[in-house]
Amino acid sequence: MSNIKVLDKEFEPYLSEELIQQKISELASQLNKEYAGKRPIFLSILNGSFLFTADLFKQITIEAEVCFIKLASYKGTTSSGNVITAIGLDANVNGRDIIIVEDIIDTGKTLHHFLPQLESSNPASIKIAVLLNKTEALAYPVKIDYACFDIPNKFVVGYGLDYDGLGRNTKAIYQLKA
Ligand code: IMP
Ligand code: MG
Numbered sequence: 001m002s003n004i005k006v007l008d009k010e011f012e013p014y015l016s017e018e019l020i021q022q023k024i025s026e027l028a029s030q031l032n033k034e035y036a037g038k039r040p041i042f043l044s045i046l047n048g049s050f051l052f053t054a055d056l057f058k059q060i061t062i063e064a065e066v067c068f069i070k071l072a073s074y075k076g077t078t079s080s081g082n083v084i085t086a087i088g089l090d091a092n093v094n095g096r097d098i099i100i101v102e103d104i105i106d107t108g109k110t111l112h113h114f115l116p117q118l119e120s121s122n123p124a125s126i127k128i129a130v131l132l133n134k135t136e137a138l139a140y141p142v143k144i145d146y147a148c149f150d151i152p153n154k155f156v157v158g159y160g161l162d163y164d165g166l167g168r169n170t171k172a173i174y175q176l177k178a
Pocket of ligand 1: 111
């Protein structure tokens with residue numbers, strides 16, 4: 001595999017398509033066992049997690065539903081920033097088992113802001129499944145239940161993840177070249 005250029009930056013191969021798919025298969029097997037008979041809702045957070053959600057969901061063999069929401073971070077004049085819901089939840093989650101599907105957890109801010117909103121709709125349970133977990137960057141108290149990869153605090157693109165809107169359309173994941 002060779003390096004890729006996205007806008008002004010160069011990225012080098014980091015996680016291969018094969019490795020990503022292997023970890024997703026393992027996660028799917030685990031979820032197929034743990035959620036058998038529960039008809040969980042996979043709640044995918046757009047945009048970054050669309051490929052991960054698709055590949056994971058294709059390997060879910062139990063009864064399950066999928067839905068999508070879009071959360072956006074807006075950095076205002078204050079340093080804290082703000083998370084708004086750009087496309088909301090249309091499913092009735094009351095009494096349901098929810099698996100949140102995220103591409104990457106960085107500071108945890110996005111989910112930390114969204115979780116109380118979801119909890120107020122009284123689901124039976126909420127678990128969080130992420131493809132990539134930047135463990136060192138976590139700054140908000142968010143518990144990650146399933147992570148395919150723990151990665152260092154370095155910027156990555158590919159397989160749904162973007163740099164300024166670009167670089168999502170690759171099968172592998174690439175890391176910013178030092
Ligand atoms: P958090 O709210 O700080 O956990 O950030 C989560 C969001 O930041 C992700 O859903 C991504 O959209 C974005 N993000 C964080 N790290 C990266 C990265 O290395 N590459 C691309 N996007 C990232
Ligand atoms: Mg995301």
